Amino acid sequence: MSGAGDRIATRAVHAGHDPAAHQGAAVPPTYASATFVASDTETLEALNDGRARGFVYSRVRNPTVFAAEQRLAAVEGAESVVLFASGMAAISGALMPFLRAGDEVVATPDLYGGTARLFAEVLPLQGITIRWADSLAPDAVAAAMTPATKAIYAETPTNPLLRLVDLAALSAVAKRQGALLIVDGTLGGPLNQDPLSLGVDLLVQSVSKYLNGHADVLGGAVAGSRALTRKVRSLQQAAGAIMDPHAAQLLMRGVATYPLRMARHNASGQRIAGWLAGHPKIARVHYPGLSDHPDHALALRQMTGFGGLISFDCGSDAAARRVVDRTRLFGIGASLGGIESLISQPGNTSHHSVQPARRAEMGITPGLVRISVGIEDADDLIADLEQALEQA
Template identity: 40%
Template sequence: MSQQAHDFETQLIHAGEPRPGILGSVAMPIFQTSTFEDPHEHDYNAIRYTRLSNNPNQLALHDKLAALAGAEAALVSASGMATISNLLLSLLSPGDHLLMQNCVYGGTHTLITHELARFGITHQFIDAGDPASWPQPIPPKTRMIYVESMSNPLLEIPDFEAVVAYARKHGLLSVIDNTFASPYNFQPIPLGFDLEVHSATKYLNGHSDVIAGACMGSARLIETLLHKQNHFGGSLDPHAAFLLLRGLKTLAVRLTHQNATALEVAGYLDGHPALASVNYPGLEHHPRHRMAARHFRGFGGIVSFELKAGSDAARRLIDLLDLILFAPSLGGTESLIVKPATVVQSGLDAAERNAAGVGEGLLRFSTGLESSADLIADLKQALEKI
């Protein structure tokens, strides 16, 4: 595609695609091969080998994701956690310090608190929405501040401008997990974040049939991550890359529907007598609604809510649902529900979950592409029976 600026929806279809198509193909073919012959190339870094993330399927994804994020470069990997692990292990060293949002995905939390700690990398949890509470002066050897655009599972929203300004003031790398928003709803790189990470398994692919991760940012940082990933071996399989490239093309139409459905579902749940709280940034009483409204195209497809009756009621509601499936993950065509205390935050102990605000009666609902009326009816009949 030419360098002429195009709208996001057009970039979803055309960015990164080889033109003219390979042997005239309209869809990107699958290069299901581990290695490529090149008798004229003897530089290791230029060898075409799928583990080195330079298979044509991977390269097309890199170009498309960079264009969608407004970034210089991108890198895909075998899972979201492979991306996050590679990033943290590549850019932090023993003795370094990390500032981390206080309620993040459980896998990220465990990686920080258990695995990085073994390498002498320390951390401090912060309220990402309260810049006045962030450390001043910063702890020695602080190198990075890490947040989520919408936290998993409470949908808390950071003060984005403050995170970027704080990072620049103190010479920190600013990293944001943008999985819940997706580049369709929010683009953090043009706002000033250094790196954007995704579990591409979720909205980017959107069909519950791929495990993948992605990172977007400057060419310099992505080159560093690429070389480390080549050693760690977390490259994405060509067939998975093909499916992710295909899934991306429907991101805009999927998210438009899911944004609207989640807002309707949140509106129905809000104030329900069986619920203690409903978390959705599209609700005007959400504490960060104005921040979300200023930066987001849509408020996302995730709603979390807490039942007053606690854990047993949450379990019973899940069992009573008909259309909505009890399964981990999110962002696919089917609506899913989980109990974060036993799935998303299962690696945290009870005290850590309580500190993060994740109660035993909390449920996380991911809207699919079903009718909003049918989803609300399913929730209604289940809530009436608990």
């Protein structure tokens, strides 16, 4: 088992699994059972009441899912983690226990399209008002708040423009009013940034992305203090949206190699972004590791690596489509953070559910292309992008 002083690469391999507790199995086992049998009625009642530790029913808690939660908590540096069936379920799970009809959420303007849809179409039906800040600046968030604001929601780095939010400053804004700060940190991940140490109350991750890394798991996580995650877990147990134990076992496998993969994503992402920035057919490159990025100084303070997601503007929708369609190694598809490289236009993938006018307000132009850099050889990926740009 991993110890408290171990570094992230060690925690990623050992946390959440003790071979001695599982017949010496080196690999965490998968408990596929939906029901667990108690030795007697008194024990069952104690388990149901929380007076005894153990398992009764997998919607409430499953051993494999619990082990994955422990491993992820160790990697995130969190007291507790709750795993969900998807990233969007995790976002809902982080918000709903703390909101009631009449409450308000202040959101930063640059968010993943699925989150924007949740805020536009779902939360208002519950009587919850979303107030959009004019920019990512903490002062703009503070200006949007009212006495009814119960939570601030932000994403850093943002998808797909890779903008950053000053988490320490935003935490101070939230604490002045007693509001929760809830942040989606999927694109940064625990190797590149540590949002909880900067004052974030609840950290949301799509574990389908970098943490699992193999495009074979759908899941989400909410990390934070036990006091807050206890409420998140209570609502999850009542409403469902749990992670499947088979997915949890795959997630544990993926997290074990996460530090190695992320180092490769960081190195290749930085190199490819620099190459793209010098290409004459590209109007602009969005990557926080570049010195001309508007949040580069903040990135140097708040992050230790900049990931494998890059977006760049080809000038028009037609040019962007030609580049996307002419790549050879980049798969055309949604999602990110896997070992294989992907390419897409955010307007028809991550933000297809966002109205064109709103996309324009967010800075998502028709010519924007997003690439998720995998773990292939960076020279091969550059050569593929070069031939696609030349043909375009």
